[in-house]
Amino acid sequence: MSPPDTTTLRQTLLDWYDAHARTLPWRAARGAVKRTDPYRVWLSEVMLQQTTVPHATPYFERFIARWPTVNDLAAVEDGDLMAAWAGLGYYARARNLKACARAVAGDHGGVFPDTEAGLLALPGVGAYTAAAVAAIAFDRPANVVDGNVERVVSRLFAVQTPLPAARPELKRLAGTLVADDRPGDWAQALMDLGSTVCRPKSPLCLMCPVSGFCAARAEGQPDLYPIKAAKAARPHRQGIAWVLRDGLGRVALVRRPDKGLLGGMVGLPTGDWREGEPDATPPVAADWVDAGAVEHVFTHFSLTLGVRVAQGSGDFLWTSEAEALSALPTVFAKALIRACG
Known part of the structure; x- marks a missing residue:
């Protein structure tokens, strides 16, 4: 089933967006003549x-305050960027x-390409990001499909194919709704609708401006969409984080290899994370004490990370515990907090 009148659907949703668009720090002010940077x-x-708006917003504001242009970001030291x-x-x-900031600064004079093709040629820029920047910043009629848009489209058309196999079909259907008129606003309207009204659970159909076009609502079961294939069990791994203190209020950190999980980040010393018994080889000889364990979930596996605590010395990045907590990835911050408890 397809919406009966695409032109009316688009105008209805854009009218709703004009009245209800979210105020976000990366968007141009409502009614602004100039497009978003x-x-x-x-x-x-x-x-x-893979990050929610509330969680990402303070990071965005700090980045913009510290590095207000792409040239500023391109010049930052690797360690400072990873810590931020x-x-x-x-x-x-x-x-x-x-990598992308340095390419824009070095190869494009600090100016982002204004087409999807040009944006896709930048390192680290995929199809979604290229489409989003092209549409929102340059008003190109790009087909911008994120998780919110997938959900809205799956319900509008009552798509029966389960995710993730449905993604090509959802992208094609979303493309049928793209037009030359206000493509940036259209992309953001779909995102806002999915975020605030067409929610994953308990969609607010009575508040939805396009509910009259929605095939899933006509069926009476909008929250069944998008249909999802059964997930495979997530593997579970174990490891140990070694919290070494020097008696001066500092904790030992290490720089992780550039490649691999948490590459380039500072972290607590740790061995391999693996299924079965963890690697229990300490980084230095000391009187290590068991401080319990923390749990963490990564995209492809869950982790039980044991925490061992001792006092000692060695060739590490010695950092105050307060600074360490602000610079560590979440899994290591959890371990350090456990050690303090």
Whole structure:
């Protein structure tokens, strides 16, 4: 089933967006003549991948205050960037951010390309981010499909194919709604609708401006969509984090290898994380005490991280515990807090 009148559907949703658009720090003010700065759009879209708006917003504001232009971001030291990113997760995004900023600054004179093709040629920029920047910053008629848009489209058309196999179909259907008129606002209207009204659970159909076009609502079961395939069990791994203090209020940290999980970040010393018995080889000889364990979930596996505490010395990055907590990825911050408890 398809919406009966695409033109009316689009106008109805855009009218709703004009009245109800979210105020977000990376968006141009409502009614502004000037388009949103592509740097702000790009930075926000990278941060929002796998991250909620409330969690990403303070990071975005700190980044913009510290590095207001893409040239400023391109010049930052790797360690400073990774420390500023700590807590946002999915740290490959920070490495991609750095590579893209340096490419824009070095190869494009600090000016973002204004087409999807040009944006896709930048390092670390995928199809979604290229479409989002092209539409929102440059008003190109790009097909911007994130999780919110997938949910809205799956309900509008009552798509029977389960996710993730449905994604090509959902993208094609979303493309049938894109037009030359206000493509940036259209992309953001769909995102806002999915975020605030067409929610994953208990969608607010009585408040939805396009409920009359929705095939899932006509069926009476909108919250069944999008249909999802059964998830495979997430593997579980174990490891140990070693919290070594020097008696001066400092804790020992290490810089993780550039490649791999949490690459380039500072962290607590730890061995391999693996299924079965964890690697229990301490980084230095000391009187290690068991301080319990913390749980953490990554995209592809869950982790039980044992915490061992001792006092000693060695060749580490010695940092005050307060500074360590602000710079560590969440999994290591959890471990350090456990050690303090």
